[in-house]
Amino acid sequence: MSILVNKSSRVLIQGITGSEGTFHGEQCLAYGTQIVGGVTPGKAGKKALADKVPVFNTVKDAKSATAANVSLIFVPAPFAAEAIFEAIDAEIEVIVCITEGIPIQDMSEVYHVLKSTGTKSRLIGPNCPGILTPDEAKVGIMPGFIAKKGRIGLISKSGTLTYEAIDQLTKLGLGQSTCIGIGGDPIIGSKIDELLMLFEVDSETDAVVVIGEIGGSLELEAATYVKNHMKKPVVSFIAGETAPPGRRMGHAGAIISSQDESATAKKNFMRTQGIHVVDSPADIGKKVLEVVNR
Numbered sequence: 001m002s003i004l005v006n007k008s009s010r011v012l013i014q015g016i017t018g019s020e021g022t023f024h025g026e027q028c029l030a031y032g033t034q035i036v037g038g039v040t041p042g043k044a045g046k047k048a049l050a051d052k053v054p055v056f057n058t059v060k061d062a063k064s065a066t067a068a069n070v071s072l073i074f075v076p077a078p079f080a081a082e083a084i085f086e087a088i089d090a091e092i093e094v095i096v097c098i099t100e101g102i103p104i105q106d107m108s109e110v111y112h113v114l115k116s117t118g119t120k121s122r123l124i125g126p127n128c129p130g131i132l133t134p135d136e137a138k139v140g141i142m143p144g145f146i147a148k149k150g151r152i153g154l155i156s157k158s159g160t161l162t163y164e165a166i167d168q169l170t171k172l173g174l175g176q177s178t179c180i181g182i183g184g185d186p187i188i189g190s191k192i193d194e195l196l197m198l199f200e201v202d203s204e205t206d207a208v209v210v211i212g213e214i215g216g217s218l219e220l221e222a223a224t225y226v227k228n229h230m231k232k233p234v235v236s237f238i239a240g241e242t243a244p245p246g247r248r249m250g251h252a253g254a255i256i257s258s259q260d261e262s263a264t265a266k267k268n269f270m271r272t273q274g275i276h277v278v279d280s281p282a283d284i285g286k287k288v289l290e291v292v293n294r
Contacts, residue, residue: 002133002178003153003198003205004094004124005070009137012037012068012092014075014083016048016055020098021074024141025049028072031138036066039086059090072130072139073097080126081106088113088121095189096139097125107187114189123189129159129181132166142166142179150175152288153199155192156211157184157218158239161281165209165237168285174292177205184213192222200230207233207292209284210275212266214240219266227273233291235276237284238263 005011011028015021016038026049029035037056038048044057056062059071071092075083080099087095107126114123124131130140134147146163148170156162162181169176180195182188192210199205212219219238226234240263267277278287 002136003195003202004122004178004180005131005133005137005139007032007034007133007136009070009094009139010034010036010066010068011070011072011137011139012039012059012062012066013048013053014039014059014071014073014087016040016053016074017043017046018074018076022048024074024098025053025072027141027144028138029053031144032135033137033139036068037062059086059092063090063092068092070094070139071096073099073125075099077101077103081110084110084123084126085113088119091120093121094131094139095121095123096128096130097123097189098128098130098140099125100127100185102126102185104186107185111187111189124180125183125189127185128183128188129162131181132176132179134176134179140181142181146170147179148175151177151204151206152292153177153202153205153208154179154211155195155199155208156181157213158211161211161237161239164281165211165284168282169209169288172285172289174285174288177202186216192218193225196222196225196230196234200232205232207235207288209288210234210236211281211284212236212238214238214263214266215261217261220269223270223273223275226275233276234274235278235284235287235291236267236270237278237281238266238270239281
C-alpha cells in the first residue's frame with residue numbers, strides 16, 4: 001500500500017510542453033507512472049512526451065477526457081498559483097507543484113482556498129521534489145533508481161536530504177512505502193502532521209522519517225501529533241544547527257524568527273514527544289534500522 005499516489009494514479013502534467021515539463025515528464029513516464037494527459041493553453045490536439053501523451057487547453061478538459069486524479073505542475077512562478085487554482089477548480093485529488101519562487105502573497109491565497117470548506121484537493125509543495133511511491137509512481141523530480149519498495153514512510157522539507165535518506169534506507173535493506181518532499185517555502189500546501197496522519201493509518205508503513213529544518217512551527221506541530229496520536233515510531237533530523245538567527249539559509253522558510261524555531265529547540269521538544277531524533281543526517285538510516293528492529 002502507499003499514500004497519495006500509486007500505480008493506479010492517473011497523472012496529468014500542467015506545463016507539459018515546456019522544457020521542465022517535457023524532461024521530467026519523460027522521466028516519470030519511463031519510471032512507469034501513468035501520465036494520461038498534459039495541459040498547455042492553446043496547444044489542445046497536439047501530443048507531448050514523444051507523441052505519447054495528449055495535450056489539452058484546460059485541466060477540466062484533461063480530466064474529462066482522461067479521468068486524471070493527480071496533477072504535476074511545471075508552470076513558471078508568475079503563473080503557478082493560477083495553475084494550482086485551475087487544478088483545485090477541476091477537483092484534482094492530489095496536486096504536486098514543483099515550481100519554486102512563487103510569491104508569498106500568491107501562496108497565501110492558494111492556502112486559503114485549500115483550507116476552505118468543500119475543497120477536495122490536497123497540495124504537495126510548492127518548491128518541492130514531489131512524491132515517489134517506489135515501483136509504482138514517480139510524480140515529480142526524485143531519482144527513482146535510488147528507492148526500493150518497502151515499509152518506511154518519508155516526509156521531508158529538503159530535496160537533497162530526501163535523496164540522502166532514501167539512499168541510506170535502501171542500502172540498509174529498508175524500502176520505502178511513499179516518499180514525500182513537502183517543500184521549504186514559508187507557505188506550503190500540506191503540513192507534516194497532516195501527512196503523518198496518512199502514514200499512521202497505512203497498514204503497510206511501519207515507521208516514518210521526518211526531515212525538518214529551522215524556521216516555522218511545522219515540526220513542533222508534528223511532534224505534538226506524534227505524542228498524542230501516533231503508535232508508529234518516527235525518526236527525525238532537523239537541518240540548520242549552526243544557522244544564525246535572522247539569516248535565511250537555503251529555503252525561503254528556513255529562517256529563525258524566534259528561539260523556538262532553532263534546530264536545537266525543535267530537536268529538544270521532539271525528543272520530549274517521543275520522536276527518535278538524530279544529530280547528523282548520516283545517522284538517519286541506522287536509527288531507523290535500530291527502531292524497527294526493537
